[in-house]
Amino acid sequence: MNNLAGIDLNLLTVLEALLAERHVSRAALRLNRSQPAVSHALARLRLLFDDPLLVRQGGGLGPTARALEIQPHLGEALDRMRHLLAPAGFDPSSERRTFRLAMSDYGAAVLLPKLVPLLRTEAPHSDLLVTQASREAMEAQILDGEIDLALAVFPDLGKQLARSLLFEDRYVCLADAAGQPPSGGLDLAAYLARPHALVALRADVENEIDRALVALGHRRRICLTLPHWGVAPRLISGTNIILTVARGILPPSIEADGLRLFEPPFALPPVPFTQIWHPRRQGDPAHQWLRERIGGFFRAG
Incomplete structure (x- = not known):
């Protein structure tokens, strides 16, 4: 893969989705493509990397050692490309963005009543996708690029993630x-x-x-x-x-x-309620806007 000439770089977005979903049908839904198109792309990716990449495992697909090696570098490279191609700033009043957040129902109770009305007012074309997971799973989802931001109590957070303390409870x-x-x-x-x-x-x-x-x-x-x-x-x-x-x-x-x-x-x-994100999202204008708005709720309160 040293020569990029003739390589369809769109295949890499398919690989990103397959590694996140580990299922062809779910990856197809995520990409808004047909299942045969994603299967065909996977076949081309296997030739490109000279590796199966994903193999049958239970009801889905399991990554090979090569795929696990590729995944963090792939996410970082694609995020850099998206940042490069994105507008210089983020205009929440007109731009469309899907923000993917993970939090416990504690986080949902203290944050969503403030965040949802703000998004509908300031960013009416943006969507919010909220999931729930354990702390460990949220950290892994951030590292894998499956979510943009996680909000919870993280007392033993690793150094590889960026963070911002929002408030302390008791x-x-x-x-x-x-x-x-x-x-x-x-x-x-x-x-x-x-x-x-x-x-x-x-x-x-x-x-x-x-x-x-x-x-x-x-x-x-x-x-x-x-x-x-x-x-x-x-x-x-x-x-x-x-x-x-x-x-x-x-x-x-x-x-x-x-x-x-x-x-x-x-x-x-104390109970430190924190938002965490991957450092590669640090300069994303839309991500910065969201983090700042969330931080502002608790600075004002």
């Missing part, structure tokens, strides 16, 4: 008000004696609350694990379950619903 405990102390909450022994709810996409992923307890030589009993912050408070009503969550996910009137807030009986780190 942990609070929530329990049914019946039978609770009128003030002062629970001490550590009483806290540990009760069952707990954990909000996580996967129960086996370490979290800041249990990490802090383990450092003190304690463990709590998790009786309920669920992936959504929003529904969790309703599930503990009328039970003896304790929910330890970021304060920002809870409405100001939460105690009017028969629940009581109290401080955790042990020290917990």
Whole structure:
């Protein structure tokens, strides 16, 4: 591939989609092409790289070692080309762009009520695609170019990604008000004696609350694990379950619903809500515009 003469560079966008989707039909939908056209392009790519690139694996395609070697360089090269060919600036009032964001429902609750009206007002021709994934999956999606921006709590973020701290929240405990102390909450022994709810996409992923307890030589009993912050408070009503969550996910009137807030009986780190992106997106005018607008929500608040 040393000589670019005679090579259809559009094939590289097909390869990018195939490596992201790992499925011919989904890649075709992503590219707005027919499945036979994408299959034909894959055959040409295999000849071009002298490698199968993607092989049958379960219900989809798995990348070869050569494909995995190519993928990060391919994404970087195509992003550079898009940046080179893009207008010098971004005019949100007239240009069309699809912004691909990933966040938890905590992130959705604090961000989307601000972001969606702004996009409809300032960038009416742009679309917003929001997905949800674990922190680890979001980082991988950023690195692979599948999403533009991820917004969540990333306490152990690697150095290869760019980031911007938007705000810091704090942990609070929530329990049914019946039978609770009128003030002062629970001490550590009483806290540990009760069952707990954990909000996580996967129960086996370490979290800041249990990490802090383990450092003190304690463990709590998790009786309920669920992936959504929003529904969790309703599930503990009328039970003896304790929910330890970021304060920002809870409405100001939460105690009017028969629940009581109290401080955790042990020290917990702050909850840093951060937006992260790939450094190669740093100079993209539309990406810069979006990051700045998102940052402005929380600077103003």
